[in-house]
Amino acid sequence: MQLIRHLGLALATTLAMAAAHVQAQTQAQVPKAGGTLNLIVQPEPPGINLGNAKLGPSSFVGSKIYEGLVSLSPKLEPIARLAESWSISPDGKTYTFKLRPHVKWHDGKPFTSADVVFSFTQYLPATFARTKLIMEQVEAVSAPDAGTVVFKLKQPYPAFMLIFEATGGTIMPKHLYEGVSDYRTTTVNNTIVGTGPFKLGEWRRGAFIRLVKNPDYWDKGKPYIDNLYFHIVPDAVGRSIAFESGKVDAIRAGDVENFEIARLAAAPGALLSKAGWEFLQPMAFLNMNLRKKPLDDKRFRQAIAHALDRQFIIKNIFSTFGEPVNGPFTNGYAFKDASVETRYAYDVAKAKALLDEMGLKPGPDGTRAELRLLPLPYGETWQRLAEYTRERLGAVGIKTTIVATDVPGWFSRLSAGDFDLAYNFVYLLGDPSIGINQTYLSTNQLNRGTAANVDGYVNPEIDALLVKADRELQRGERARLYAQVQRTLSADLPILWTHQMVMPTVYRSKVKNLITTGMGMNENFADVWVDK
Template identity: 25%
Template sequence: MVSRDPIGRRTLLTYGGAGLLLAACGPAPAAKPAVRATGTPRRGGRLVFATQGEAGGLDPAATLFDRSGHVYARAVFDRLAALDAQGRVRPYAARSITPNREATRWTIELRPGMTFHDGEPFDAAAVKTNFDAQRDHDFLGLLLGPIEATRVTGEHTLVVEMKEPWSAFDSYLTGYPGAQLGYVASPKTIGKGGDPRHPVGSGPFVFKEWQADDHLTLTRNERYWRRGLPYLDQVTFRPIPDPLARENALRAGDIDALHSQDAQTIAAFRGEQGFTLADDLSTTFGQKDITLVALNVSRAPLNDLRVRQALACATDATKYSKVIDKGLAPVMDGLFQRGSPYHAGSPYPAYDVERAKRLVAEYERERGPLPPIKVTIQTTPRDITAFSLIQGMWRQAGIESAPVQVSKDNFGEVLLGGGYEAVIGAFFGAGDPDQNALYFSSGSAAPNGEPALNFTRNRDKAIDAALAEGRQATGAAERQAAYRALNERLNTALPFVWLDATPYSLVTRPDVGGLLEPALPDGGRELGLLRGVVNVTTAWRAR
């Protein structure tokens, strides 16, 4: 079983909500870049990149990075590992990352000669300092619970001992949401010893200035260990939360690139001349962020399986995708998208209004009238529209519902504290399914009123067994079987009503190159866009 360590209410509500949540916001073909920068990469130039929001800080052991935070972090820090274009873990700042046969001991060999921006050596002692600082953090330490100890066995060699087999440990070193252990900061600044808004890493760009909610500016690291990189003289990140404002800024020439999780961005730039558009809709490994209705199974009437089945049968996910996401977002019928090795013939209920009516009638014969379902949403036009659409679907099956609006600042507390019946949101994007284990484990559940990462409060021994097998199995076939079992059990217990996948995209001016599938240090190509995260290390300007 995935363990649950004691954690304070304030810590979990502060960090747990930030790491898990995104504002709720038939698959179409993935957009292919309409225009690529021509010519060869050249040294010089500047890039202004608009992100979805501001990062709370850039200390890997003190700040939980969201998608914008990861984009910032990749410019300042090196990661120990990266995902290649096929979704496989590959060394990055590490020279090698090797498990023993049982995956209970991992040996990390570092590249010699690397240094941090402040001149400190990038060695095994520095990596150990970073790992131990994250393990000591109240929330980040939960994600790293299987680690027993870290040992420096040589100047460039770190050994990580596990309490149990952990086959997916290397995926936590790749620098994606839920996997920030791989970012390595100068040991003089990590944890509580430095300013989270003055980061010091070993990455391609060096801190220049940070004006909160306006811009972060970084300049070229002239001593970067990757020969010839970076190309750019300067990178500036501008947080622009409103997607339409980001799009207009790109068209006006105020920015050079943007990322988005809004289908409108794909629809707006698909076919528009003068821009490069790419998305991750066709990516089938890992897990996508899924827009869904989460159900608190510990609260009546949702503690009755028939009610949850009725809600699933009454929800037309295909219509949802067409109306809310312009038909661009793949419809989901489980935790994993179609095409994933973890997706199997699923028992998830098909859209069937008549069956939903029968389930409601059966419930009401035994327990009396079904009360309206209270649905928590954020106070955004998108959430309000989404609720209105779902409310109409459920009403056709005889299920009434009422919105409960909360602010973005209070959303995480309501969710993780169990102060809701149903909630619309987007969740679970990850490079590897193990990174979401705490959100399904019985050990992460708690009574309503107490913070819990298992926010649906669903306790299920079969799910716990599947999570343990997926974490400990070292073979691809065994992991596939474990996560298929997890998916099937979730679709039987129904703590979630699945809707569609979040459509991430990257849009740039035509003279911007190097963001899509950048080169890895040892050859091959890195995954250029996953869950809205990109790497500016190899970015360049054609003019």
């Protein structure tokens, strides 16, 4: 415990020093063009076409190739990208975007309003459940001319300006998909054409993905960097060595195990930042398949909550990179109200008493129930979490078998409901009407990816509250509605929220403007430069 406290103080000091250093350097220096930035992508993404590949590694690489209408500041204010301006009608139902002129796709074709209409009415709703869910709010999308797009909503939707990042920020090239009927499986998805500051140069499977500067990028003089390398290093030790040796210039949360962060951040010329997650707001949790007994009984879910020491998980498994939560909203998230949450303290005796109350008495070997646990295949930290869970559930008589799989297998099993327990984390995406709806609405069930209600939670009260809050323009009334959502969900416990994830980035001081927006490392990197 003493070591953990010292590490926390050291990290806080490092972060403060890093912020001051970055501010001073940014003020003193003019960006320099040229050079190469070396990064790690972990694990190797299944694809980088953001229209149909939405996992974290895909977004990290693809966000430099594809763009949306806007990006977001750390305060979640819109920043102009493919849209240079926009206006909102007084009734909150009509959004008009003026597009940048003279923008080109990477294949030289002009970007127009037709691409935006195609993306939001055809392609993205077919490939991404979250877009389909959000677009149910929209009555029509029209293009009065090549440089204007109008979204007409069915009713007010205060979170609407956030959807352009919530849907991956992806505008797709309509001209590539002429005649295509199945946007999910078409081989055209292998043709990587965006409007962003970087283009695909080479993808050497198992080794690296190289992006090259787009010389025709609409923001003249940018990007500054000539080449972006995303190195694929299969083991965590190798990724640590890659940073220590200078092979890579930055490591993101998940590239190395959390217990390595403090040591790597203490290296000469290294900086640490926890910024850049203001929009994504990652929440870690244990999915529980409510379609299966005895998980359909709230008492059983409560027993699991009491059996796990979530403070231990934060401090000892995630090496202090986390914050405790007792409900579906992260700390600092819009409309968070901790006062209404039900708290489940670590209490083994309480867990056993709840199982006894259900009639789940221990058998001759002490077993009361048997479950399968699907760990998140994102490295040793998550494996340790699965092993800890197996141990602690076993202590109260819940025999747990770990069913390991790779990333595609985990994704397939979770989205198909083929699990009992599964570790996962999701992005809450700036506003409850996006991030909370995706996980708890009864209409957003299986086969829509992992950003869905994979647990099978059905509660008409929650459905009604979420739909009403979506459309409410008065902030005070929205707060009241979301307080009731938090009260009900934390009592029902459809998911066990283990912690709010704190996602550090360690990088070399020669890398400038690395994290400047609410999108963090998922920004397009047009402003990033290397001090050679």
